[in-house]
Amino acid sequence: ATGAFTYDPGFTSTASCQSALTYIDGDEGILLHRGYPIDQLAEQSSFMEVSYLLLNGELPSAKELESFTYTISRHTMLHEQLATFYRGFRRDAHPMAIMCGVVGALSAFYHDSTDINDPKQRMIASHRLIAKMPTIAAMAYKYSVGQPFLYPRNDLSYTANFLRMTFGVPAEEYEVDPVIESAMDKIFILHADHEQNASTSTVRLAGSSGANPFACIAAGIACLWGPAHGGANEAALNMLREIGTPDRIPEYIARAKNKDDPFRLMGFGHRVYKNFDPRAKVLGKAATEVLDKLGISDPVLDTARELERIALSDQYFIDKKLYPNVDFYSGVILSAIGFPTTMFTVLFALARTVGWVAQWNEMISDPEQKIGRPRQLYTGPAMRDYVPVAKR
Ligand code: SDX
Numbered sequence: 001a002t003g004a005f006t007y008d009p010g011f012t013s014t015a016s017c018q019s020a021l022t023y024i025d026g027d028e029g030i031l032l033h034r035g036y037p038i039d040q041l042a043e044q045s046s047f048m049e050v051s052y053l054l055l056n057g058e059l060p061s062a063k064e065l066e067s068f069t070y071t072i073s074r075h076t077m078l079h080e081q082l083a084t085f086y087r088g089f090r091r092d093a094h095p096m097a098i099m100c101g102v103v104g105a106l107s108a109f110y111h112d113s114t115d116i117n118d119p120k121q122r123m124i125a126s127h128r129l130i131a132k133m134p135t136i137a138a139m140a141y142k143y144s145v146g147q148p149f150l151y152p153r154n155d156l157s158y159t160a161n162f163l164r165m166t167f168g169v170p171a172e173e174y175e176v177d178p179v180i181e182s183a184m185d186k187i188f189i190l191h192a193d194h195e196q197n198a199s200t201s202t203v204r205l206a207g208s209s210g211a212n213p214f215a216c217i218a219a220g221i222a223c224l225w226g227p228a229h230g231g232a233n234e235a236a237l238n239m240l241r242e243i244g245t246p247d248r249i250p251e252y253i254a255r256a257k258n259k260d261d262p263f264r265l266m267g268f269g270h271r272v273y274k275n276f277d278p279r280a281k282v283l284g285k286a287a288t289e290v291l292d293k294l295g296i297s298d299p300v301l302d303t304a305r306e307l308e309r310i311a312l313s314d315q316y317f318i319d320k321k322l323y324p325n326v327d328f329y330s331g332v333i334l335s336a337i338g339f340p341t342t343m344f345t346v347l348f349a350l351a352r353t354v355g356w357v358a359q360w361n362e363m364i365s366d367p368e369q370k371i372g373r374p375r376q377l378y379t380g381p382a383m384r385d386y387v388p389v390a391k392r
Contacts, residue, residue, distance in 0.1 A: 022195045023195070024273075026273045027275055029276045034057055055123075076152035083149060098144075099137065100225070102136050106129075122364060138165035152165060187351070199224040231345050240304055253310060265322075268328065275323065277325040290337075308324055
């Protein structure tokens with residue numbers, strides 16, 4: 001449509017929008033961000049660089065990357081009043097509930113100073129959200145374990161800053177392990193954007209009404225939490241732990257195939273991929289590398305590998321084209337880094353924020369954009385007259 005080279009994914013009739021950010025070919029297992037294959041970005045780029053690419057359309061020069069990273073680092077602090085907001089939650093509140101609440105509360109601080117019709121202010125709001133998500137996520141974790149919040153530090157990389165705010169304590173210096181920093185950054189890249197998935201569509205629909213971006217991202221976080229979507233990474237590791245040993249896998253495969261059983265293999269299947277999810281391939285490899293480098297042997301990884309092997313040779317999964325997705329292996333790595341399962345979807349939301357704000361910007365900057373208004377197929381009763389209660 002714009003004269004640029006466009007792939008026809010073959011389902012334009014059901015397309016909810018046009019977008020230049022991410023291309024997925026579910027049959028070929030292809031995922032491109034602004035034309036760059038996800039495996040190349042995961043192996044060679046950084047989350048800050050991919051964030052710049054998604055927001056601006058091109059990979060940055062060294063100078064552009066330095067300036068972008070500097071800008072983001074200057075928005076990482078939260079208003080001190082927001083820190084008190086955490087104290088309203090029970091200590092055992094799920095960190096996703098806290099993240100939903102705190103990101104929504106950002107509207108109260110920035111709503112009236114964000115004119116979404118001004119591209120400059122839209123970009124400032126985007127930078128604020130990308131910058132503050134690591135601080136909000138780390139504070140949710142600290143609150144849940146009863147440790148003091150750590151302020152962000154501008155001398156650390158985006159990902160190292162997050163790891164220090166999460167696992168550091170005031171009593172001593174926190175040394176960021178480069179293996180962990182690299183694995184975390186790769187996980188952020190692999191979760192950054194994914195075309196019109198449920199949570200991104202939620203952000204677009206909320207944004208189409210002119211709602212402020214902070215409220216829109218809070219809506220996206222709520223949608224991502226579901227176990228059929230971003231909540232699957234937490235559910236997948238819990239499932240692998242429940243299975244325990246490989247000899248119990250057939251019992252769970254049988255349950256997943258039983259139409260009368262609502263159980264599904266968490267981390268398997270996808271609305272679009274009917275071939276391997278390329279992100280799962282990168283994460284499957286990274287799981288072995290990271291655990292080896294950290295000297296951790298987690299039996300859950302063996303169970304995951306065996307489950308994948310058995311499922312991929314089972315006619316049910318072959319016929320229904322069910323493969324591991326992004327959520328199948330990510331939890332093994334996150335657990336090895338030290339995160340509890342309740343933080344897994346928070347990390348997904350942290351990374352996906354750059355995709356959400358980039359998609360929101362793309363939509364709002366389209367002069368033809370109108371409020372979203374999905375229609376329905378009506379299946380209720382035909383028109384009929386009211387009957388007063390005395391006659392019913
Ligand atoms: C994410 O959209 C995105 O891009 C999302 C995401 C992103 O980056 O934003 O990629 C992230 O959400 C990945 C998906 C994470 N969810 C899970 O791992 C939860 C487990 N998987 C499923 O619940 C399921 O596969 C869905 C929700 C992901 C997709 O659901 P669909 O559309 O029903 O699955 P499908 O069309 O691929 O299903 C085909 C068939 C169905 O059977 P029939 O109705 O045809 O008889 O396969 C069955 C499903 O019942 N099936 C499964 C299964 N997934 C689908 N059976 C057993 N175990 C599974 N995991």
